[in-house]
Amino acid sequence: MVDVLGVRWLVVLLPLVTAACATSAAYHPQKDCAAGSAGACVDWGDALKARGELPQAETAYGQACEGGISTSCITQGQLLMKRGELDAAEHPLRKAYLEEFPEAHEALADLYQARGSPNDLEIAEELRFEAPAIDKPAVEYVSHFRVDSRGGVGTAVTLNVQPMLFLSRRLDIGFHAAFSFGSGTSELNGFIGYQHFASTWLVPYARVMIGGLPGMPPGYALNYGGDLGLKLCLGPIGHLEFAVGSSRGSPLHASVGLGLNAIFLLLAAR
Template sequence: MERSSLECLAALLPLVTVACATPAAYHPQKDCAAGSTGACVDWGDELVQRGAKQEAEAAYGQACEGGISTSCITQGRLMMERGELEGAEHPLRKAYLEEFPEAYEALADLYQARGGPQEREISRELRFDAPAIDKPAVEVVYHYRMGYPGSLGGALTLNVQPMALLSRRLDLGFHAAFGTGPTELNGFIGYQHFASSWAVPYARVMLGGIPGAPLGQGLNYGGELGLKLCAGPLGHLEFAVGSSRASPLHASVGLGLNALLLLF
């Protein structure tokens, strides 16, 4: 047993030595020049700290061309700082095409700085799209639901919110609730307000049915107010209160996930 432990230690020692030695050999400027995009980001950061912003632009530019979109945004903003508006558009558009909200905002600032009426309108549209651009077009949400006066249950929501519907401000979908009263099967349409890229309050109206209800009593209708706390394209945490014919008062806590993630 002792010998086995010593043999394992001897095998690990070269790896530990290499791991400890690697940072000492790291040189962001030289590694950037050798083609490391990550090193170019570090070199750009170091140059900014030194106040050499124009030299930093070149380092961020190499990282941008190497596929690091956040460096495209940084390069573009540095160029805008010194008034190079035409040159700044290229890196900002690269990040814009990757659908980064920060790129939309930076590009909006660029068009705003140009000052023409058409540019100001483009800037307004970019700012309108920015907080919604990285959200999923389709979400699946499971809710832990509490009804008054104390019944517990659940709900499942399929929420469709494409950019084509006022940049995700309008949403529609299907809602099923169970456990806090009669089962509800509803369709809904709603409006979402992007207070920021991560805080999205919403209001919905619902219309549907109550399966198994006596003849003539199966119609269900109601509404819901809620708040999403979003994590970009992955999903969100959701809090809501609402009322319907089948459930006069209820509150819920839900976890929403990008529907595409559930396919893998």
């Protein structure tokens, strides 16, 4: 499932990009929607919604939804919910939910919240817990630039594993390797951490690590420490992160890192 997230995003965005590029004088959203253009149905739905013709807008968004534009499934479902058609709203919302969009999880949670039974409320809570993490990669590769308290510079790489089964990506484990150009010290560590999804794009985290210092004499090779950081996420693509930390090998350091979905590395290696 993870290895096709990027492809799914392209499939969802392509009809929208195609619609945005439709500059022909013959372009007519209503007629082109009736002719089977999902992108035109989005434009026609937007126009109808702006004019307050909501039932007709629902139909247009429904056609766009069936044409593969998941954001229109969400809009159609929300319009149906506004007029109390909860059962009818579930199909388009669930269609978008299966495409793993945070907004779809939130909209489906609103539907279960509106139904109001204890079981529905529990499902709504679970959906909201999953929502900000659902579109993030299960495995990330991160390249860091580091500066320590003495002004020395270095680099580091992190392989971060964060599947949904780890409390919806709240827990993460992985491997971390660092090298200081000034001291020549290198570190090889394993870590475990906790991530807090403040939003779909803002994720502070804390990690503890333990490992070794290759090349150090016996009795001095054990390494341990931790990091506090902040990720600025871009869905399934990756993130930019800032962190401060300390370990035996590098007592105090700050870093900036660029993380990418590890599937991109696998694709590049083919």
